[in-house]
Amino acid sequence: MLTGGSVAQAQTESSNAPPPEVATTVAQIDAAANQRNLDGVMQFFGRNFVHADGLTRSRYEDALQDLWERYPVLTYQTEINTWQQEGAAIVYETTTTITGTQVINGQDFALNSTMRSRQRLENGRIVRQETLSEQSRVTTGENPPTVDMQLPEQVMIGRSFNFDAIVQEPLGTRLLLGSAIEEPINTNQYFTAAPVDLELLSAGGLFKVGRAPALPDSRWISAVIIREDGITLETRRLRVVGRE
Structure with missing residues (x-):
């Protein structure tokens, strides 16, 4: 409107x-x-x-x-x-x-x-x-992982949401490390990088369930995927909206 x-x-x-x-x-x-x-x-x-x-x-x-x-x-x-x-x-x-x-x-x-x-x-x-x-991808390495990131563009306050970052190449015997990062979007976050805690991924990607905050705002949701031949960082904007 x-x-x-x-x-x-x-x-x-x-x-x-x-x-x-x-x-x-x-x-x-x-x-x-x-x-x-x-x-x-x-x-x-x-x-x-x-x-x-x-x-x-x-x-x-x-x-x-x-x-x-x-x-x-x-x-x-x-x-x-x-x-x-x-x-x-x-x-x-x-x-x-x-x-x-x-x-x-x-x-x-x-x-x-x-x-x-x-x-x-x-x-x-x-x-x-x-x-x-908004969606951004940063890659480095000879063959960075191809990541299919699945996240809704918006979610209602207080609701849960699924966040998946699936590596498209077969895992085979290779190891994957990864992390999911959620950041509120405000003036400070434009200039400050969030800490990353990596975990060993055995299922070919990240599969997370998040919960929207109680008040409307916007969040950056990111997935970091590391393989021996490359790194992919994928970020999407999630809009948290109020109830109608």
Whole structure:
């Protein structure tokens, strides 16, 4: 449902081309990000910008800078999914694919991330952003495990949920180590890595049952799978929603 106005007053233009203002903003943000031009990206964000994860404009800029420092090579590609005119503002949803690499102690790590987001554009500036879904994969090694991660996009408060991370290759005589990590998404978690406690996996993956917290929020759910020929870290966003 729309906010800030009645449904009858809002225009939904999902099937039509987005307004030039939106298309230009998205293209120029991608171009600036691909050139690692931080000022070029941030000029499209309003001074009072807020992110649903709790990030202010300054913290959002810090998070972007931190990502670029960890991954010297990154490529951004964004597609516009839908848009709505909401008074003088435009609310639009996008899907952004990010790929990149970093080197740690002489070892290559590859990132592949897909994020679906909703933005509110006012007077040519993004004033609010919300991440609707998110999945990221980091791999390293000659033959990192192929992991099929099964997790719902959202769960109701207090409900249990299944979280499986299944390695697609036959286990054979090889050993697997792994860990499941659950992190609340807040401004501190953007800059702090969670500790990892590895366990020996005898069933070809991780099979866990979690329970959603009592209040609505968002969580990062991750699986770390280690084999002698590679490592895979898969992370998904889980939205915890309230009762209707």
